[in-house]
Every structure is written in C-alpha cells, then in structure tokens.
Amino acid sequence: MEQQWILHLKDITYTYPDGTLALDKLHVKIPKGKKTVFLGPNGSGKSTTFLHMNGLLKPQKGEIYYEGQNLSHKARKNLWKKVGIVFQDADTQLFSTNVYQEISFGPKNLGFSNEETKKRVEEAMKATNVFNLQHKPVHFLSGGEKKRVSIADILAMDTEVVLLDEPTMSLDPKHTAELMEILEKLHQKGKTLVLSTHDVNLAYSWGDYFYIMKKERVLLEGTHEDVFSQRELLEEANLEVPLILEIYQHLLERGKVKALHPPRNKEELLKYL
Template sequence: MSRDDPPLVDLQCEAHTYPDGTVGMHDVEFSIYPNEVVALIGGNGAGKSTLLEHLNATLVPDDGELLVDGTPITEDNKAHARKEVGFVFQDADTQLVAPTVLDDVLFGLQNYGVPGDEARARAREALATVDASHLEDRIPHYLSGGEKRLVGLAGVLVLEPSVVVLDEPLAGLDPERSRLVADRIAQIHEEGISVVLSTHDLEFAAEVADRVCVMVDGNVAGSGTPREVFYDGALLAKANLHPPAPVRVAREAGLDARAQPVTEADLVALLERPNPASIPADGS
C-alpha cells in the first residue's frame, strides 16, 4: 500500500438519502489506494453497505462526486466505474443470472463484447483463480453459500478490476467456507488488486486489513491501522463495538500495552516470548 500514488477511487459524499427519507450517509470522504485492503466495521445501519454501493456507482450521492482512476463518474460513464470497481454482493443470488456457473462468469465479458473463445478462456481462468473450476457446469442456485460467493468473485475478477468490493463476504458461512473465502481474498490482494470489504467479524478485519474504517450513523467516525483502531476504546465504544478477542485477552492478561496484539497469531507470538509482559511494540 502506498499513499504516494493517487487514489484508485475517491468518493466525496455530502449526503445520500433513500427515497423513504432515511439518511444513509453524510459528510463522507473515502479513498482507496493501490494494493491495500480496507475493512469497514460498524453496527447494523451504520452505513457500510451504502458506502460500498457508492464505490462503483450502484448508488450515487445526492451531493458529491465519485472519481475512479481520476475520472469523474456521471450517468454517461457508470460502466467505467463498474468495470474498474467490481462488486460482490452479500446476497450472491442477486448477481447469479445464468444457467451454469461458466455462463454466469461469461456474462460480464459478453456485455463488453469480448469474443467467445477469449471470453470462455478468461472465465475459466477466473474460476481457477478462486479454486472453483470444478463448479463450471453446475447450476448456480444449487451451490452452497460459500460456492456462490466464490462464483460471484470470479464474475468480478474476469473483468480485471483494479478494486474488488465485498459486502459481508463471510456472512452466513460455516468456518470451513469462511476460511476458503478469506484465503481467496488474500490471494487476489497478493496479485495486486485492492480490496474493500465490510464485516461484523472484527477478528477477520484485524487479520486481513491494512486499514480499518469505523462507521457510525452514516459517517466514517475514525480510521487507521488495525492496532490504531482496535486499541482506541473511545472510538469502538462510539460504534458500540467490542475489540477482537486477542485485544481483550492481552488486556485481561496484563500484557505490555505497547505490544498491542490484534490477531491470534500476534498473541501467540507474544506469549511464546520469554517475558511477554516486557515486549515493546516493535517486538524487539
């Protein structure tokens, strides 16, 4: 991740109000930079999904602007935003539209006029990327929740976006499927694609994110590295959130606050040191 590069996506949203008058978001400034993973956390109704849906112009601000690769997005060029910013919805069924998995992954390419043989090769490559090649002849709606999430992710990756957005990617998945999806997210990040996701699983956020943004009442109340956010008790309290288990364990065990473990691996490494109560933040 480098803040020296210009943002891939830059959203300025003074307000977004739904037709029923509900204020979904206000006074939000949110950017995505190359090669980073950003996690949005917050309670139900905090505005996480609303913010995510603005990133590829699924929703547009009542007052504000979306820039993708420096290009202002208007009604005339929303396709640019949707190609560069791929969106995987929480309800995978909303984006599974074709009779087979392979046809579904092909769908976006066909909309962009990619020739048949090339489209089929790219679709198979995208399925292989998420370890779902064995599903290509299956009927999408008969897949498990985790399989649907992977197929939705393949359907986004096939368009070669610079950013992938996932709304609650682990929602409703058992631990095995959650780990599979989490591994695929880590893999696409390693391949140079920036990732933005919302989650209620703070242990997952601590494990995968370079930056964590806390949303409260339709606004970003604070952001920072996982350590900065998960050791900010006042910020978490404002969002009615509890820190991840390793943070709570470290505090209850009276470990040196400077070490600040945020993941299970951090905590184990700290406890394996000869005198964990005196380990400084840099682990030296």
C-alpha cells in the first residue's frame, strides 16, 4: 500500500533576524497516522522545523503542503486548526488561571459553542489524566502535570497532527513512561504524532519513521532499519546507536541469539534470549 503523506515541507529555507541560518533547503514528508521522530543536536533546526509545520513561522523560501494543499502563504493559518504543537517548555504555552480555563481557550477561539467546548475539554482532561486537576492553578502544577495539560490543550482542539518538541525533557522516568502511554493511546486513535528528542533510545523504541538532522538539514531519514544501521552517520550527528540494538548486535556476533528482526525494546530483546 502506498504511503500517504499528511505534511510536506519542500525546500524550506529560514534565517532568523540575527542572521542565524536555521533551515537550508529542508525537505521532509510526514507519514499520515504514523509516529515520526526528529533526532539531532541543539541548533540542528528541529524546533524551527516544527514551527513551520504548525504555521507559526512563514518560510522565506520553499513551500508547505497539507494533504496536498499548498499552505505556504496566506492559507498557512489553516495549519493552526490541523496541526497542534506542544512546546518544549510548558511555561511558554500555559497562561490561564486554572487548568480548565487553560484547556478551554483553544476550542473557544476556534468558535465552538460552550457545550461543545465543555465536551472537548472534559475528553482532553480524561485522555491526559488531569481531570482531577481542572480547578488547580496552572502555576502550582508539577513539571509532569504541566506537560500533560499542554497536550490536553492541543487535544481539545482535535488537531489531526500533534507536534511534541522535546516532550520528555526534565521529566523523570515515571512521568516519561506516563507521557509515552498517553501518546500511544493517541496514536491508536489515528493521530499523526511528530516528536523531537535527544534521547536516541526513546526514539528507537517508539518511532515508525525517523529524520536525523544536522546543521539545518536532514542528514538521514527512513525506518528504524534504514537509520540505525548507519553508525557513521549517527556519529556525525553526535548520536549513539540505541542501547537495545547495541546489546543485540553484541549477542549476535557471539552466537547468543539468532539473526532475527532487531528488537525495538527490552521486552523484545528478553524474548530473544
């Protein structure tokens, strides 16, 4: 079956006002209904790419397509209704008095009725496990709670694509696991998820399609088989081979396991053993 692409950034170039070149003829396609991961060091252009996907930044050169429709210029505001973004720092996204008001802001601005807004907010709170926090002031939330409310913000607007910029940064393992469980449920509902991270192990176990970025461009792209076998290119992007894959290859070389499909997580590796 031919792959469908929901978002297409074609030859995007963007330079910030201070003269910093952030993207240089960037070309990426986001597969519909899949989990796509952007990996790369700081300054490689991941966040700037996300801001173009969401329409918050206008490309100085190049074009943006959403399901085949060119939204590069005047129509790019339509992206806000289709593509939601969860920022790296939740404090830059949250501003309302309490959790309920925060999550209701998006649907209200999209023109939904009070009844529809309430329905969307309650569904989003339940999906992100923050229903019991709805009356709590936003500034009293923990880091993990703020991240979940940020995701609920986007869910209440029911965007087809959800962008998550470094969503696990500063989260402990427990809250990271909770967050990834929420994302998995969203994926099962058919959402297209796009995540940026420095955590190569998280990326390897979670993603379906990968973009490795370095110096404003894509260095490598493809499935996990395509990408994580390219050790030299990973090192060029200051990334390591995922630990699970490293252990599997070590065992394979010593005849401890058979040449099976490379495991994606600890559970799959243990089954092989």
